Amino acid sequence: MRNLFGGNDNPGTSKGSKSGGGDRVPRHSSGWKELLKNLREQDSLRILDIGPTSSTNINFITSIGHSIYMANLVEEAAKPEWIKPGEAGEPASFDVEGFLTTNLNFSGRIFDVVILWDTADYLPEVLLPAVLERIHSVMQEGGLMLAFFHTKAEGSETAFSRYHLTETEVVEMQRAGNFPILHTYNNRQIENMLKDFSNYRFFLAKDNLREVITTR
Numbered sequence: 001m002r003n004l005f006g007g008n009d010n011p012g013t014s015k016g017s018k019s020g021g022g023d024r025v026p027r028h029s030s031g032w033k034e035l036l037k038n039l040r041e042q043d044s045l046r047i048l049d050i051g052p053t054s055s056t057n058i059n060f061i062t063s064i065g066h067s068i069y070m071a072n073l074v075e076e077a078a079k080p081e082w083i084k085p086g087e088a089g090e091p092a093s094f095d096v097e098g099f100l101t102t103n104l105n106f107s108g109r110i111f112d113v114v115i116l117w118d119t120a121d122y123l124p125e126v127l128l129p130a131v132l133e134r135i136h137s138v139m140q141e142g143g144l145m146l147a148f149f150h151t152k153a154e155g156s157e158t159a160f161s162r163y164h165l166t167e168t169e170v171v172e173m174q175r176a177g178n179f180p181i182l183h184t185y186n187n188r189q190i191e192n193m194l195k196d197f198s199n200y201r202f203f204l205a206k207d208n209l210r211e212v213i214t215t216r
Contacts, residue, residue: 024164024172030203031146031211033169035113038144039064045112048138050119052162052176060165069109073131074122074160074179076103096130104134112140116147117163118209120193121181128183128193136196139216145197149190149210153181157208 039045045066049057053070061068076082082095114135120128135145150158162176185193187202190212194200200214 022175024174026170027173027207027209028169028205029171029211030169030205031148031213032165032171034201034203034213035115035144035146036165036167036169039066039113042112046109048106048111048114048135050115050135051117054162054164056164056172060167066113069106069111071103073103073119075177077123077127078179094124094126096127099127100130100134104131104138106138109138110140111138112143114139114143114145115163116145118148118150118161120147120185121150121183122160122179123182125183132193133196136216141216143216145214145216147212147214149212150181150184151208151210153184155208 039047039061043065047061047066047068049061049068049070050073051070052072052075058068058070077099082099084093084095086092116135120132123131139145152158158181159175160177160179161173164172164174166172187210190210191200194212194214197214197216200212203211203213205211
């Protein structure tokens with residue numbers, strides 16, 4: 001399966017993991033501060049990090065006693081292989097089931113924590129509900145998911161980024177590609193897309209990112 005690292009229960013190393021180029025920009029994250037507190041209070045959790053591979057994240061998460069698995073859905077979803085040509089004049093469509101089978105098949109693993117980052121803003125609208133449904137299905141009841149949402153589609157803060165975790169309430173953002181934001185969502189739309197989760201909590205931020213922690 002592509003883009004899944006730490007495929008066994010001892011994922012301290014990752015084949016092909018990259019830290020990426022460009023400067024790292026520190027950003028205060030209330031959501032990460034809350035999630036980090038949870039990670040430090042528990043042992044042997046399974047973490048799913050959905051974003052460009054970060055060796056920093058692998059090393060940090062394993063150093064505090066947890067397992068980490070990674071999936072870069074944005075880069076995968078941008079590949080033309082998922083577009084199915086229409087028949088008899090019908091428009092082309094996205095191969096949602098094929099994408100899920102290839103990129104979100106975790107061989108029975110259940111996760112305690114999911115870090116979605118800002119992935120939702122970069123996925124095709126037709127794919128996002130199925131991705132969230134699959135994530136929900138592979139999470140432990142009571143598990144937590146941290147997600148970011150952009151409030152605007154253009155500007156310097158909307159560049160597709162790799163997020164690096166730190167042992168403080170800061171995450172470091174590092175440009176990781178030229179993928180455009182496909183959609184932005186307001187609070188009501190975010191609440192609707194997370195309707196299968198038991199509750200959610202929004203965190204205010206000074207920049208153009210909303211942060212949400214939701215509970216399975």
